[in-house]
Amino acid sequence: MNTPNKLTIARIIMIPFFVAFLMYDITGSADKWIALAxxxxASLTDTLDGYLARKYHLVTNFGKFMDPLADKLLVCSALICFTATGQLAAWITIIIIAREFIISGFRLIAA
Incomplete structure (x- = not known):
């Protein structure tokens, strides 16, 4: 397994920790800052894995599938958490997630 794929997996592993710090009172007032960090x-690992994959020709079928999925999981989890805590209207989350599914469907059809 190459480095870009390891970064993608690391990003997926970070998601539950992000959600936990965003949703629960674990450390007190620092929770939101830890979730932000x-x-x-996780966002920087997305940039880094794309850069490494293209620069060193490490593009794999696993990466082509999992990298966009990891991005969607990260963003959708943030939107769902913000909706659950009342910081974001549910209709906004629904529109953004629906758009993500539609775009993914188009990409599947095109492939």
Whole structure:
């Protein structure tokens, strides 16, 4: 398994920790900042794995499938958490997630 794929898996592993710190009172007032840090780190791993995969020609079928899925899981989990805590209207979350499913469907058909 190459480094970009390991970064993608690491991003998927970060998602439950992000959700836990965002939704539950674990450390007190620092929870939201820790969740933000996890989200930023996960986002940076997305940038890094794409860069490494293209620069060193490490593009794999696993990466082509899992990288966009990991991105969608991260963003959708954040939207769902914000909706659950009342910080975001449910209709906004529904529209964004529906759009993600539609785009993914189009990509599947095109492939």
């Amino acid at each position: 996890i989200f930023v780190i």
